[in-house]
Amino acid sequence: xxxxxxxxxxxxxxxSSVFVMLIRNNSIxxxxxxxxxxxxxxxxxxxxxQISKNGNISYAMGGWEPPVGIEYRIDEFxxxxxxxxxxxxxxxxLYARHSLNSELKENKISTFYSMYLLCLGGxxxxxxxxxxxxxxxxxxxxxxxxxxLISMGSDRRALLSAYQYLIMGTIGATLYVIGxxxxxxxxxxxxxxxxxxRIQELELYRPLYASLAFITVGIALKVALFPLHAWLxxxxxxxxxxGTAFLSxxxxxxxxxxxxxxxxxxxxxxxxxxxxxxxxxxxxxxILAMFGASLIAxxxxxxxxxxxYSSVAQIGYITLGIGLANYNGLIGSxxxxxxxxxxxxxxxxxIGCIVFKTKISDTHELTGLGKKMPVIAxxxxxxxxxxIGIPGTxxxxxxxxxxxxxxxxxxxxxxxxxxxxxxxxxxYVGRIIELMWFHQxxxxxxxxxxxxxxxxxxxxxxxTLATVYFGIDTRLTAGLAEIAVQNVLLGGQ
Amino acid sequence: xxxxxxxxxxxxNYYIIIFLMISGLYIVVSRGNMVKKxxxxxxxxxxxxxxxxxxxxxxxGTAPILSxxxxxxxxxxxxxxxxxxxxxxxxxxxxxxxxxxxxxxxFGTIEEDKLFEDEI
Amino acid sequence: MRLDILxxxxxxxxxxxxxxxxxxxxxxxxxxxxxxxxxxxxxTSAIILYTIIxxxxxxxxDFPEWIFHLMIPLGVIIFAGTGFLSIINGFNFLDYxxxxxxxxxxxxxxxxxxxxxxxxxxxxxxVSIFYAFVNRGKK
Numbered sequence: 001x002x003x004x005x006x007x008x009x010x011x012x013x014x015x016s017s018v019f020v021m022l023i024r025n026n027s028i029x030x031x032x033x034x035x036x037x038x039x040x041x042x043x044x045x046x047x048x049x050q051i052s053k054n055g056n057i058s059y060a061m062g063g064w065e066p067p068v069g070i071e072y073r074i075d076e077f078x079x080x081x082x083x084x085x086x087x088x089x090x091x092x093x094l095y096a097r098h099s100l101n102s103e104l105k106e107n108k109i110s111t112f113y114s115m116y117l118l119c120l121g122g123x124x125x126x127x128x129x130x131x132x133x134x135x136x137x138x139x140x141x142x143x144x145x146x147x148x149l150i151s152m153g154s155d156r157r158a159l160l161s162a163y164q165y166l167i168m169g170t171i172g173a174t175l176y177v178i179g180x181x182x183x184x185x186x187x188x189x190x191x192x193x194x195x196x197x198r199i200q201e202l203e204l205y206r207p208l209y210a211s212l213a214f215i216t217v218g219i220a221l222k223v224a225l226f227p228l229h230a231w232l233x234x235x236x237x238x239x240x241x242x243g244t245a246f247l248s249x250x251x252x253x254x255x256x257x258x259x260x261x262x263x264x265x266x267x268x269x270x271x272x273x274x275x276x277x278x279x280x281x282x283x284x285x286x287i288l289a290m291f292g293a294s295l296i297a298x299x300x301x302x303x304x305x306x307x308x309y310s311s312v313a314q315i316g317y318i319t320l321g322i323g324l325a326n327y328n329g330l331i332g333s334x335x336x337x338x339x340x341x342x343x344x345x346x347x348x349x350x351i352g353c354i355v356f357k358t359k360i361s362d363t364h365e366l367t368g369l370g371k372k373m374p375v376i377a378x379x380x381x382x383x384x385x386x387x388i389g390i391p392g393t394x395x396x397x398x399x400x401x402x403x404x405x406x407x408x409x410x411x412x413x414x415x416x417x418x419x420x421x422x423x424x425x426x427x428y429v430g431r432i433i434e435l436m437w438f439h440q441x442x443x444x445x446x447x448x449x450x451x452x453x454x455x456x457x458x459x460x461x462x463x464t465l466a467t468v469y470f471g472i473d474t475r476l477t478a479g480l481a482e483i484a485v486q487n488v489l490l491g492g493q
Numbered sequence: 494x495x496x497x498x499x500x501x502x503x504x505x506n507y508y509i510i511i512f513l514m515i516s517g518l519y520i521v522v523s524r525g526n527m528v529k530k531x532x533x534x535x536x537x538x539x540x541x542x543x544x545x546x547x548x549x550x551x552x553x554g555t556a557p558i559l560s561x562x563x564x565x566x567x568x569x570x571x572x573x574x575x576x577x578x579x580x581x582x583x584x585x586x587x588x589x590x591x592x593x594x595x596x597x598x599x600f601g602t603i604e605e606d607k608l609f610e611d612e613i
Numbered sequence: 614m615r616l617d618i619l620x621x622x623x624x625x626x627x628x629x630x631x632x633x634x635x636x637x638x639x640x641x642x643x644x645x646x647x648x649x650x651x652x653x654x655x656x657t658s659a660i661i662l663y664t665i666i667x668x669x670x671x672x673x674x675d676f677p678e679w680i681f682h683l684m685i686p687l688g689v690i691i692f693a694g695t696g697f698l699s700i701i702n703g704f705n706f707l708d709y710x711x712x713x714x715x716x717x718x719x720x721x722x723x724x725x726x727x728x729x730x731x732x733x734x735x736x737x738x739x740v741s742i743f744y745a746f747v748n749r750g751k752k
Contacts, residue, residue: 007706015693018686063708133574140581156599163592170585181544587742
């Protein structure tokens, strides 16, 4: 069974989503989906151990050997992300039951679980596949599931944001397919590993750069790289709390992985980074994201939208590391993908707890929350602080690597903007902390008497603890990221 | 001039594709009506299907079905890919249209400018 | 006297042929052009024609919606079940060689069962989409 693990990790969530669709009982469906994601998490950890022992896995789907057939190719880099995605979705599913019961209509919950698992399967599919077109299919599977997840939000504006995301996401995916089509015409192959070899022999560079541009812009729409981020704040703000936590900790991260994979493993460093315009654009947009999105976040009044804009800013940090493209910069990116997904899961789950108790959506309604719900307020404060990058939290670790990476390149302006944008994060996070702790509660703040379910509190606590723990003990995050960058992205040099 | 013309004639399929692509994208960007936007999106996606299929055609090649009478076939590979892409396109379009119906029921309009000004 | 008698009679003649053509495309699909997707869409067109001619009330009574809702997951289960059968027999996921003694027979069985899975799912989802739009105005 162990040799089929690459197929099982992808197929298990998809198959379970089908069974969930068939069985229309909410509690049983919750049990099925949680078990499925737990097994997926365990299998992904086993897969990582397998790789570190025996080297990369190459799994030929249907027995058709690559490059003809579809190949699932697992190395230390994507195995790390598969672990991250599956564990994050397992924890969020554990949390989900009561939160969904309070936010969704009874008859929609089964569909929610089904789409959640389908999205998870699609995301793991993007991570594992070694085929350019297969990646597109999985991208669309996960996106279609995502549109439905978003449109289920209790606010009617959820429909508008789902529609907006559908248009943007489809344009992004179509641009990606155009890029893949150009590569296919140039090289005659769709296997990413095979393409990376054939690209070396090409003499025509213009169509190659055109395909690079199409693929980068297409994926950047999915990544929500500033200024292509317009869909993200609305989608995050109006989706159900569980859906927001899931999307923010997985969907954009997988898209970033795909971008890194194309830049480093398909086109290769020499093709991409010999083009100075590309480096200039990606660094420029990252810095714009760090500043622009943070500035917008400062003036946001909607709580979830504020953290959604902060997500756009944080994505800027990740793409900055990709633009730096040296050892420390790439580690910074990889670690920040992991760290940001932990932080945002913790924050949005804490907000889910607050919504469960109070139904608030605006920041000013948080006034005096520290007195009414002290535990959740403490957890939200800690996880928001790690968003700024206070030493001792995970945010500090990734920014440290990014700053070292920028110093190695000698780009002082980048270092300076990293520091200043952290101050901007301090402003919007500080505003929330101030509202929660240094004001008397308003009469308008009604906390209902429903007691917060234990698992919701426990999961939020575990994730918040993780933001502190991985800020001190970095063996599991930065350590594994170092191995991944060393062995895969830089080819063992 | 003549080199431009011969270039145009020899790769006319790409010019058609580019024209369709740009018109589809233009409809998506310029129209406020949500259904029209989806039509533009479908046009944009369809142009990509042609981008894949047209290089797969080999002059004088027959349909790729094994037979003793023919030795030259067109490439079946793009067709397989595009069949998948068509399914994806249908799913997207159906989901988009059902979202538009729900939006119309909730808000009473499908004009995007009005909706986004008032609501978000 | 209803005026659509021509339409009703001609579609009564046509619908069986459409269905037979769908099955022809389905079972011809392993060696020739065709396959589950096309066959499913052709089959769906028969149901759509039926609904247009005889009205949605009658169509919903004759072909209830739940059947098609059930068909969507059922087809996926057939598809993935074939894949897992290969794994159980010790081959790769969806490797049809695993399904019979001789690899060539296995390929044959495999592609047919996969196409049936696709056929069922395509009918289910296409008719569900169609019904969803048809029923919308009634409420």
